Amino acid sequence: MKSLNKEIYRNYETYPEKVLQFGEGNFLRGFVDWQIQVLNEEADFNGSVVVVQPRGSEKIERLNKQDGLYTLYLQGMKDEQEVDEHLVIHSISRGINLNADYDAYMELAASQDLRFVVSNTTEAGIVFNSEDKLEDRPQRTFPGKLAAFLYYRYKAFKGDESKGCIIIPCELVEDNGGKVKGAILQYAAHWNLEEGFVNWIHEANTFCSSLVDRIVPGFPKDSYQEKTEQLGYLDELMVTGEQYHLWVIEGPAWVKDELPFEKTKLNAKIVDDLTPYRTRKVRILNGTHTAMTPVAYLCGLDSVADAVNHKEVGAFVRELIAEEILPTLEGSAEELNTFAIDVLDRFKNPYIKHYLMSISLNSISKFRTRDLPTLLEYVTRRKAVPKRMTFSLSALIYFYKGNRNGEKIELQDDQEILQFFSNLWEKYNREEIAIKELARTALAEESLWGLDLTSIPQLEQTVTAYLEDMEQLGMQRALEELTGASIK
Ligand SMILES: NC(=O)c1ccc[n+]([C@@H]2O[C@H](COP(=O)([O-])OP(=O)(O)OC[C@H]3O[C@@H](n4cnc5c(N)ncnc54)[C@H](O)[C@@H]3O)[C@@H](O)[C@H]2O)c1
Numbered sequence: 154m155k156s157l158n159k160e161i162y163r164n165y166e167t168y169p170e171k172v173l174q175f176g177e178g179n180f181l182r183g184f185v186d187w188q189i190q191v192l193n194e195e196a197d198f199n200g201s202v203v204v205v206q207p208r209g210s211e212k213i214e215r216l217n218k219q220d221g222l223y224t225l226y227l228q229g230m231k232d233e234q235e236v237d238e239h240l241v242i243h244s245i246s247r248g249i250n251l252n253a254d255y256d257a258y259m260e261l262a263a264s265q266d267l268r269f270v271v272s273n274t275t276e277a278g279i280v281f282n283s284e285d286k287l288e289d290r291p292q293r294t295f296p297g298k299l300a301a302f303l304y305y306r307y308k309a310f311k312g313d314e315s316k317g318c319i320i321i322p323c324e325l326v327e328d329n330g331g332k333v334k335g336a337i338l339q340y341a342a343h344w345n346l347e348e349g350f351v352n353w354i355h356e357a358n359t360f361c362s363s364l365v366d367r368i369v370p371g372f373p374k375d376s377y378q379e380k381t382e383q384l385g386y387l388d389e390l391m392v393t394g395e396q397y398h399l400w401v402i403e404g405p406a407w408v409k410d411e412l413p414f415e416k417t418k419l420n421a422k423i424v425d426d427l428t429p430y431r432t433r434k435v436r437i438l439n440g441t442h443t444a445m446t447p448v449a450y451l452c453g454l455d456s457v458a459d460a461v462n463h464k465e466v467g468a469f470v471r472e473l474i475a476e477e478i479l480p481t482l483e484g485s486a487e488e489l490n491t492f493a494i495d496v497l498d499r500f501k502n503p504y505i506k507h508y509l510m511s512i513s514l515n516s517i518s519k520f521r522t523r524d525l526p527t528l529l530e531y532v533t534r535r536k537a538v539p540k541r542m543t544f545s546l547s548a549l550i551y552f553y554k555g556n557r558n559g560e561k562i563e564l565q566d567d568q569e570i571l572q573f574f575s576n577l578w579e580k581y582n583r584e585e586i587a588i589k590e591l592a593r594t595a596l597a598e599e600s601l602w603g604l605d606l607t608s609i610p611q612l613e614q615t616v617t618a619y620l621e622d623m624e625q626l627g628m629q630r631a632l633e634e635l636t637g638a639s640i641k
């Protein structure tokens with residue numbers, strides 16, 4: 154069978170290269186590149202995307218082998234109807250392998266057409282590394298690469314202020330636009346770049362923070378064969394995602410003229426302040442994902458849909474949202490409730506299999522940013538610990554024991570974090586410490602949570618009790634004890 158490329162798929166227009174994209178991952182391909190295609194088709198955006206890989210080069214080579222083409226499945230509810238559609242995305246003109254062809258990257262910096270930069274380099278990507286040099290080909294970090302790119306552009310156009318870029322990071326990090334700009338300025342200072350460049354960064358470029366929302370589980374490993382037979386071609390870059398999408402971009406109103414979302418069916422908006430959208434999404438959607446994962450996985454479940462459809466786990470998830478997450482958020486209770494109902498419907502999407510293990514990646518830092526604020530706010534408002542969120546925290550500590558019914562769990566987190574928990578559970582297994590001490594040591598570790606959690610009244614005792622239940626009864630029965638208790 155042939156592979157997807159422009160020999161077998163020719164039916165599309167090509168456009169000037171207007172967007173530089175840092176990241177070749179599933180999310181950007183299932184979200185931004187699809188939106189660029191819709192902007193071209195419905196609003197004359199007239200632009201294509203050049204992709205660079207923030208680290209490595211293997212996926213860029215695969216992208217180029219397919220001439221930037223790939224099949225996107227969008228499956229789920231749309232306007233209250235079930236929709237299962239797929240289309241070939243052709244908005245990517247090419248990928249540049251920065252290790253092999255850095256010159257092409259420098260040439261792109263001098264392009265008249267280029268106007269936008271987008272990125273998704275995970276929570277770990279927006280960083281400064283003092284070892285990066287301007288002369289590196291390429292620099293190690295994403296901001297290092299972008300700082301060099303913008304400097305070549307500044308030089309190529311002799312500081313022309315009309316040649317700046319609109320930079321829209323998509324990383325799920327607060328103030329992502331400000332953080333990228335801060336890192337660029339740090340590189341400018343570190344590399345002793347001239348004041349004119351720093352002024353050009355401020356005056357000619359617009360850094361827009363953004364909030365993205367679409368569940369994109371990515372490559373359909375369970376249904377790839379079936380999909381390939383239906384399509385009649387091989388596609389290593391196939392992506393699956395839900396129908397729902399929201400892109401909120403914080404920036405000046407004139408950005409609407411350059412990104413004409415309003416002329417399209419896209420659920421994308423340019424706003425003055427994205428904070429309310431972000432807090433709501435991160436606490437309700439991502440927070441619930443992260444909080445349910447260790448509980449559901451240790452009950453023997455593998456996907457988000459399995460979890461919300463399970464009697465006890467589903468009830469746990471719904472009560473967690475209703476009783477603990479929503480009451481700790483600011484804003485209209487009705488709007489928050491509607492958003493939460495939609496999120497639960499999205500979790501049940503029968504078309505996509507969103508694996509709990511993929512959500513579990515870096516769970517400790519995710520709990521810290523997505524769930525701990527709920528726990529702390531609840532304690533402040535109610536003067537008591539939220540029992541379901543505390544149960545999740547206990548389940549998370551239990552998950553890092555690394556064992557499900559005798560099978561090893563492939564934990565994915567920073568090496569130091571994995572080592573910390575492995576040492577702790579080994580001490581417990583050797584009977585050197587009891588659960589109480591294990592709970593205290595884990596909760597007191599500020600490097601994990603950003604604060605000493607034993608300072609929260611009743612938290613240590615509650616976590617100890619839940620961990621004892623988990624150890625003695627197993628997760629399913631420990632959960633039954635909890636939900637049974639909550640019904641009384
Ligand atoms: N998949 C989703 O449903 C979804 C939805 C919204 C947001 N996100 C965000 O996207 C990220 C995951 O992206 P994905 O789902 O496309 O996964 P992916 O594994 O397909 O892509 C990850 C991308 O991040 C890059 N990357 C990883 N670590 C990096 C680092 N230290 N420095 C620079 N680049 C790095 C990789 O090169 C790759 O381009 C997460 O941070 C998540 O919060 C994902």
Ligand SMILES: O=P(O)(O)OC[C@@H](O)[C@@H](O)[C@H](O)[C@H](O)CO
Nearest residue numbers: 365366367368369439442512514
């Ligand atoms: O992608 P992660 O690993 O940061 O988080 C897992 C999920 O919570 C996340 O991917 C959501 O599905 C997404 O943020 C929805 O917009």
